[in-house]
Amino acid sequence: MAYYIGVDIGGTNTACGVVNENCEIVARSKIKTNSSGNSLEYIDVLKVIKSAITAACEQAKIDVSDAESIGVGSPGVCNSESGIIENCSNIAFDNSPIRDDLEKEFGIPVYLDNDANAAAFGEFMSGAANGTKNAVIITLGTGVGAGIIIDGKIFRGSNYAGGEIGHTVIVVDGLPCGCGRRGCFEAYSSATGLIKMTLIAAEKHPESIINRLIEQDGRCSARTPYNAMKAGDPVGKAVTDNYVKYLACGITNVINTFQPEVLCIGGGVCNEGDILLKPLKEAVAKQIYSKNSRHNTEIVVCKLGNDAGIIGAAMLHKS
Amino acid sequence: MAYYIGVDIGGTNTACGVVNENCEIVARSKIKTNSSGNSLEYIDVLKVIKSAITAACEQAKIDVSDAESIGVGSPGVCNSESGIIENCSNIAFDNSPIRDDLEKEFGIPVYLDNDANAAAFGEFMSGAANGTKNAVIITLGTGVGAGIIIDGKIFRGSNYAGGEIGHTVIVVDGLPCGCGRRGCFEAYSSATGLIKMTLIAAEKHPESIINRLIEQDGRCSARTPYNAMKAGDPVGKAVTDNYVKYLACGITNVINTFQPEVLCIGGGVCNEGDILLKPLKEAVAKQIYSKNSRHNTEIVVCKLGNDAGIIGAAMLHKS
Numbered sequence: 001m002a003y004y005i006g007v008d009i010g011g012t013n014t015a016c017g018v019v020n021e022n023c024e025i026v027a028r029s030k031i032k033t034n035s036s037g038n039s040l041e042y043i044d045v046l047k048v049i050k051s052a053i054t055a056a057c058e059q060a061k062i063d064v065s066d067a068e069s070i071g072v073g074s075p076g077v078c079n080s081e082s083g084i085i086e087n088c089s090n091i092a093f094d095n096s097p098i099r100d101d102l103e104k105e106f107g108i109p110v111y112l113d114n115d116a117n118a119a120a121f122g123e124f125m126s127g128a129a130n131g132t133k134n135a136v137i138i139t140l141g142t143g144v145g146a147g148i149i150i151d152g153k154i155f156r157g158s159n160y161a162g163g164e165i166g167h168t169v170i171v172v173d174g175l176p177c178g179c180g181r182r183g184c185f186e187a188y189s190s191a192t193g194l195i196k197m198t199l200i201a202a203e204k205h206p207e208s209i210i211n212r213l214i215e216q217d218g219r220c221s222a223r224t225p226y227n228a229m230k231a232g233d234p235v236g237k238a239v240t241d242n243y244v245k246y247l248a249c250g251i252t253n254v255i256n257t258f259q260p261e262v263l264c265i266g267g268g269v270c271n272e273g274d275i276l277l278k279p280l281k282e283a284v285a286k287q288i289y290s291k292n293s294r295h296n297t298e299i300v301v302c303k304l305g306n307d308a309g310i311i312g313a314a315m316l317h318k319s
Numbered sequence: 320m321a322y323y324i325g326v327d328i329g330g331t332n333t334a335c336g337v338v339n340e341n342c343e344i345v346a347r348s349k350i351k352t353n354s355s356g357n358s359l360e361y362i363d364v365l366k367v368i369k370s371a372i373t374a375a376c377e378q379a380k381i382d383v384s385d386a387e388s389i390g391v392g393s394p395g396v397c398n399s400e401s402g403i404i405e406n407c408s409n410i411a412f413d414n415s416p417i418r419d420d421l422e423k424e425f426g427i428p429v430y431l432d433n434d435a436n437a438a439a440f441g442e443f444m445s446g447a448a449n450g451t452k453n454a455v456i457i458t459l460g461t462g463v464g465a466g467i468i469i470d471g472k473i474f475r476g477s478n479y480a481g482g483e484i485g486h487t488v489i490v491v492d493g494l495p496c497g498c499g500r501r502g503c504f505e506a507y508s509s510a511t512g513l514i515k516m517t518l519i520a521a522e523k524h525p526e527s528i529i530n531r532l533i534e535q536d537g538r539c540s541a542r543t544p545y546n547a548m549k550a551g552d553p554v555g556k557a558v559t560d561n562y563v564k565y566l567a568c569g570i571t572n573v574i575n576t577f578q579p580e581v582l583c584i585g586g587g588v589c590n591e592g593d594i595l596l597k598p599l600k601e602a603v604a605k606q607i608y609s610k611n612s613r614h615n616t617e618i619v620v621c622k623l624g625n626d627a628g629i630i631g632a633a634m635l636h637k638s
Binding site: 077086087132133134150155156157158159160161162163164165167168169170171172174179180181245246249252253256257258259260261286287289290292293294295296297 | 396405406451452453469474475476477478479480481482483484486487488489490491493498499500564565568571572575576577578579580605606608609611612613614615616
């Protein structure tokens, strides 16, 4: 059996898995990316990655050098050709030569890509986009992450910074976005965006069940407006309807642009299942430019959850 | 010298060119696509295409069979693999097997693609995107047409209907668009959109020079607000500033998604030169997600004008 090591660097944890050729994780490790709480240097993150790799291989009872390759998914602009992380907004990477440094340490081939690309490649290799050649994977989380697969390969753009679909504006002069623009898809369709819209509606409507649910749970989550809606609350219904409206807008934009075979959506809010998916699919079907085409994009839910990042990273040698 | 025939089917005219291997048009013909004024059938358009090809070759003093290939750029969803025009909104194509029909007639290989894709490929082969591997070409005309080149190949999407960037929404609930959506990039950034915004501003401001210019010229064109602005009219300035705002929004969306080496814009409004380009580039530079990248997309003006469609069609054998 051949083994491949996948590393998923996150702002909070760095996760590592030993993956077999069937894309199954046979052993894993997880280490806090920043245990000191001080500002992180590349050299510190490199140590964390090395420890995570060693720990996962110990658990799998293999030597690192027994594995075929290491794949790393990292936040930031990752030059997959040079193996250098050019820059990153939340970890202090600055032209960090992670591929060469890990190859020197472990003596096996190392592959690097952006974490959203790696997760998309995971869904492509063994998840919801498996068996296709063209797919877009969108994750509705803190932000809206996206990975694009064209002809079975990760699409990166000429400077490795492409695929930032979350930062395409759908509402000129709309809500402010972390990227500095206003009205980005991410500002409306991320879980964070949904929570913000829920809190605004709750304040406007003190009578809404939403307020009671927030008090019960001690916080507002992306689930809160859906739970309110399911309990018959008209404010919850309005919030979730509005969420679907913006989500359908952004997804239709992606379909009109890429016309992938499948568009996979992931993130906690997808746990709502058909309550989210049915109205979403209906809204998209009404709007797409390719209404008359014989083949239209299928909208499906991601299958691998957080494992997508590890599996995709481990399989980067095929990207 | 090898020759390639390029056909550009338009709603008004069908243009044909004999193109040499340096992408130069050495002879051309132009025939009204619909001379009868009655509703067009595929069989009628096919006749027009055959006549245009024969006429261009006569002018070039070659037999059609002396050419290496024929390339056809057509409106609608063009399946470049099967050579069939699947459907089209303004000409009655309905699974029309244009490749096989022309190959039967002329006995040389025939290639088919969408007209916007063909024009983009023309700019890629010998115009503003020449020498790159990744480019997006956007034409600001009656609509907003787009062609996407990835790794030197035309990107078509899995059902050949991709690249409809003009029909991505930038203003949820915005101006109505011909595609049925509201707030499409095309509704704001096409020449048609600019003219509409100019007319609205002129009506609101009877004192604006715009009204005088429209009277003088007998019509409002995309040039009108720019001429007013150049003459010191604050309303003209407001209209053109607003136009650049929406155009920059849509173009930034494209860059954040594709990160092409060059983004080429074409269409009459580009004749304004730096008056359009300077504020456009400044607005885009402020908004792009890849501000920290060492390589950013260069925004340039298309070089081939209407010839792009013929040249790109003629070169489709390389796509």
